[in-house]
Amino acid sequence: MKLLLTALLQAQLCICSVAAQEEYYGYYEEGAAVEEEYAGERFYTRRNRPTTEPAGGESHRTRRRHTQPRLITEPRPIREMLGVYHDDINDVVDSEVHEEGVKYRFDDSVIERVREDVIPELCYLTSDNITIYNSFLLDRNCMEEFESVSPQCVGFKCDLAHYFLEHGAQIFTDFFNATDYKEGMEIIHRELSTAFEKLDMCTCGREFFKAAFKCAPFYNANALFAATGNNENDIVAFEKIARNVDVKSASKFFDRLLAGVCEETSTGICLNSIFNVLEELVEMGVNTVEDLDDYDDGGRKYKKTQEKRCDAMFGSYRVWTKDGRDPTFDGGTEEFWEVALNMTAKATNAFYCEKKCKKDRGALYPCCLRRMLEDEKMFDNVQRVVESVYKIIPAMDPDFEWQSFYELDNSFEREWSAREMEKRASWTVPANIRDDLMRTLHAAKYCEGKIVRCSK
Known part of the structure; x- marks a missing residue:
C-alpha cells in the first residue's frame, strides 16, 4: 500500500508540472561536522588522508579539514530515497572548514575541467574562430544560433557556466543534506528563484533555450562522439531521433512554460x-x-x-x-x-x-x-x-x-x-x-x- 501512496504523491506533485569568481561566496552550514553515521554505515566527507601541515603555515580559517570532528546522527531522507551516499557526493564535492562553518566547493578536478575546457569554449569562442579542433560542447551551427539572440543575452551561456562553478557545489550538497523533504523542496525553490533573477532567465534564458532547440536537430559536436564512444549506431540513432521528433513543438511548449513561470505575481x-x-x-x-x-x-x-x-x-x-x-x-x-x-x-x-x-x-x-x-x-x-x-x-x-x-x-x-x-x-x-x-x-x-x- 505504501508503494501505491508513493505513486499517488508523485502524481500529486505533477499538479505544477519544472560572473566567474575565484572563490565561492555561499552560505554556511553551522558547526564543523564533516562525518556522519547514516543508514547503519559510516561515511566521511573527506576520504582518509595523512594530516599534514600546509607549507607556509596556512591558517585554520582556510585550511582544508582532514580530521574527524563531531558525529552527525540526523537522518538524510533525500539521500536515502535517491540512494546517494557521502562517497557519491565526495566524488565531486570538497568541504572546507572556516570559522563561520563548513563551505562546499567542487573537487579540484571538476573546477579544473570547467575552467580549462568549458568556460573558454562558452565564453570566448565565436562562430568565426570555432573549429572541430578547438571545440567540444558546441558546433558551428549551435554557436551561430546562440549568437543570434539579442545583444544583452549573448553572454548568457558564459554566465551559466560561471554560475554553475560558483554555486553548484553548495546547492548540490545542501539539497542532499536536507533533514526532511520539505527542506529539500525549499532549497530548490530558493536556489531556482535566485538563479532566475541573477541569470535573467525570464528574458535571456528564454532566448537561449529557443536557440538550443533550434540547433538540436543538427547537433554534431565532438561531445556527441565522446558520449557515444564513436559508436556509429548510437550516433545514427541520436540523429534519427533529433531530426524526426517534433523539436519545434517541444521548443514552443518550453517557451510557453517559461513565460507562465515568469509571470509577475504578488x-x-x-x-x-x-x-x-x-x-x-x-x-x-x-x-x-x-x-x-x-x-x-x-x-x-x-x-x-x-x-x-x-x-x-x-x-x-x-x-x-x-x-x-x-x-x-x-x-x-x-x-x-x-x-x-x-x-x-x-x-x-x-x-x-x-x-x-x-x-x-x-x-x-x-x-x-x-x-x-x-x-x-x-x-x-x-x-x-x-x-x-x-x-x-x-x-x-x-x-x-x-x-x-x-x-x-x-x-x-x-x-x-x-x-x-x-x-x-x-x-x-x-x-x-x-x-x-x-x-x-x-x-x-x-x-x-x-x-x-x-x-x-
Missing part, C-alpha cells in the same frame, strides 16, 4: 507561487505517510475522519486503493496511460474537491498556475511531441534496414506489419487520455458544485 513571479504549492504538498504527503499505519489499522469511522483532513491526502489515497486496477508500467502502451491517468485524475479530484477543504485548496491553486493550465496551445504542443515520439519508435528497431526504395528488410516486417505501420503513421493522442491528463493536472477546474477559487 510573490514575485509564478515560479514562487508554484513552489509554495509544492512545499505544502510535500508537507501533506509527509503527514499522510506518518499516519498511514494508523489509518490502515483503523475502523471505517476513523478512516472517514482521516479522509476529510485538509492537511493530508487520505481521501486521494482511499480513491487510489479502492480503484483496484494495477497501472504497472508495461512499456508505455495506450492501455497503461488510460489506466494510470484515469486513476491519478480520480485521486487529484478527491484532493481538490473535498467539500470541507475547498476553501483551503485555493491556497494550492495560484491564479497564474490556473492560466498556465488553461493554455490549450501549450498542451497542443505537448501532444504533437508525444505523437512524434510514438511514430518514431519502430524506426529505432535494430532490424530497421532498407533493402531498396520503399522496401524494408523482412526481419523488420515480421516484427512490424504494414498494418501496424499505417496505424502508427496516423495515430493521435486519444481524447480520453488528454482529458484525464488535464483532470490530473488541473483537478480544481473539474470539481462539481462550488468551484475552487484561485489565489492571487
